[in-house]
Amino acid sequence: MQIILKNSALFDGTGNDLIKDSLVAFENGIITYAGPANDFTVKKNSRVYNLSNKYIIPGLIDAHIHLDLHGMADTYLENLVENKLRAIRAAKEMETTIQAGFTTVRNMGSVDYIDIAVKEAIKQELITGPRVLTSGKIICMHSSGESYFSGMYREADGVDENRKAAREQLAEGAEYLKVMATGAIMNPGGVPAAPQLDIDEIRAVVEEGKKLGKHTAAHAHGAQGIKNAIKAGVRTIEHGTMADDEAIKMMVDNGIYMIPTLSSNYLMLLHGEKDGVPQFMMEKAKEISEIRKKVTRKAIDAGVKIAMGTDAGTPYNYHGKNSLEITRFVDENLINEKDAVIASTRKAAEALDLGDKLGTIEKGKFADLVVLEKNPLEDIHCLLDPENIIMRFKEGVLIT
Ligand SMILES: [Zn+2]
Structure with missing residues (x-):
């Protein structure tokens, strides 16, 4: 099923500025569209999340951890x-x-x-x-x-x-x-x-x-x-x-x-x-x-x-x-x-040599996304606040 996240501000990670009124679409774990909302026609029977006043960033990546310490x-x-x-x-x-x-x-x-x-x-x-x-x-x-x-x-x-x-x-x-x-x-x-x-x-x-x-x-x-x-x-x-x-x-x-x-x-x-x-x-x-x-x-x-x-x-x-x-x-x-x-x-x-699959919100990449209450580009410390992290998708799957 197609999943749509709409009306949020999008930081796609490519280097673009924040896209104010955005739309992100994905299906089978892969992003099919990410950009301004007015350029996209939503399919019937899509699951649509209305995320006005929210912010979307790519799923975060930590390149160095020790999970059993x-x-x-x-x-x-x-x-x-x-x-x-x-x-x-x-x-x-x-x-x-x-x-x-x-x-x-x-x-x-x-x-x-x-x-x-x-x-x-x-x-x-x-x-x-x-x-x-x-x-x-x-x-x-x-x-x-x-x-x-x-x-x-x-x-x-x-x-x-x-x-x-x-x-x-x-x-x-x-x-x-x-x-x-x-x-x-x-x-x-x-x-x-x-x-x-x-x-x-x-x-x-x-x-x-x-x-x-x-x-x-x-x-x-x-x-x-x-x-x-x-x-x-x-x-x-x-x-x-x-x-x-x-x-x-x-x-x-x-x-x-x-x-x-x-x-x-x-x-x-x-x-x-x-x-x-x-x-x-x-x-x-x-x-x-x-x-x-x-x-x-x-x-x-x-x-x-x-x-x-x-x-x-x-x-x-x-x-x-x-x-x-x-x-x-x-x-x-x-x-x-x-x-x-x-x-x-x-x-x-x-x-990690996974730049073709991960790291930005672009068509063809895995739908790894985080939805935030506040804008991390204004206050980076909001990323440390669990209340600020509203949704996480890994390969298109909502993690609750
Ligand atoms: Zn180490």
């Missing part, structure tokens, strides 16, 4: 939750996430393939949730601190081991691969500035993914690790915290998407040791805080393509509050409201 202050405590319970919890988190207007998420590392199980449960309509894109385990070199995320990493040393690790993830059903190109903030002993997997090791992972048309994402804070990952052929740089001028230029020249994950650092500093964030994390979080701001601004000014990802699941970074990242873009004066929404829709879809 729960936002605990000390990530080590996540290990103490049994996987069975973790999976049930993750299912609930995905329901919360779609309620918040997020119709697509890319999981960037999960314990024992919980992401793939949750995706299947959503597909089988056992639970409600966004379109989950899965990465399986994170491929990393042998290093200290992996016990902090027991079961989330696949250690691999040398080219052959990395190739095997990539094949394992793909065999389990991973749709993206993720590698550690530098140390991490949340691993004790991890040095964010230090490179980890070598170029040849990352390249082996990238090549295995490419055989199946799948991309590789690189966790990378330090400049050398970012450059190694780009030389090895990754598509997205997760964090990008300490990129130098050369690394920024390489991102621009190679069309790499950077996903700054501002929320994780912001929330760690907001809560800190008083709220149970471990001291070693705080030391590293404080150390990178200033450089992160400068580098992200520099990258944007240089023309690096920025996509939105929250790192949801990290300390106090709760699922369902994903829009905080969109507000951080604006509150840190990095980009304006319009570009912040685009970073979370069109740009995020492009980063």
Whole structure:
């Protein structure tokens, strides 16, 4: 049946200004028309929603989450939750996430393939949730601190081991691969500035993914690790915290998407040791805080393509509050409201190489849409208000 949303203001995500008196039509999950209302004749027997004074935006996309982390202050405590319970919890988190207007998420590392199980449960309509894109385990070199995320990493040393690790993830059903190109903030002993997997090791992972048309994402804070990952052929740089001028230029020249994950650092500093964030994390979080701001601004000014990802699941970074990242873009004066929404829709879809299906409200794309009470281009913070989110459609299906 044809579904019609009419009389609302439409922000289609293409870069167009708001279309005041709009109409969006879709059928079988695909948009058949989006534009001014006067250009369209409604078929008989359509289901019509009259949405005057409302706003429609594309379904939001979070390009970096961890669906089985729960936002605990000390990530080590996540290990103490049994996987069975973790999976049930993750299912609930995905329901919360779609309620918040997020119709697509890319999981960037999960314990024992919980992401793939949750995706299947959503597909089988056992639970409600966004379109989950899965990465399986994170491929990393042998290093200290992996016990902090027991079961989330696949250690691999040398080219052959990395190739095997990539094949394992793909065999389990991973749709993206993720590698550690530098140390991490949340691993004790991890040095964010230090490179980890070598170029040849990352390249082996990238090549295995490419055989199946799948991309590789690189966790990378330090400049050398970012450059190694780009030389090895990754598509997205997760964090990008300490990129130098050369690394920024390489991102621009190679069309790499950077996903700054501002929320994780912001929330760690907001809560800190008083709220149970471990001291070693705080030391590293404080150390990178200033450089992160400068580098992200520099990258944007240089023309690096920025996509939105929250790192949801990290300390106090709760699922369902994903829009905080969109507000951080604006509150840190990095980009304006319009570009912040685009970073979370069109740009995020492009980063995931799904720009032909998702990210804008255009004929031929999936009908992923969010109906809002208020205009986010005027007040971006309204995206954080559950009362403001009136309707969500994923592939044409109204999610209640
Ligand atoms: Zn992450």
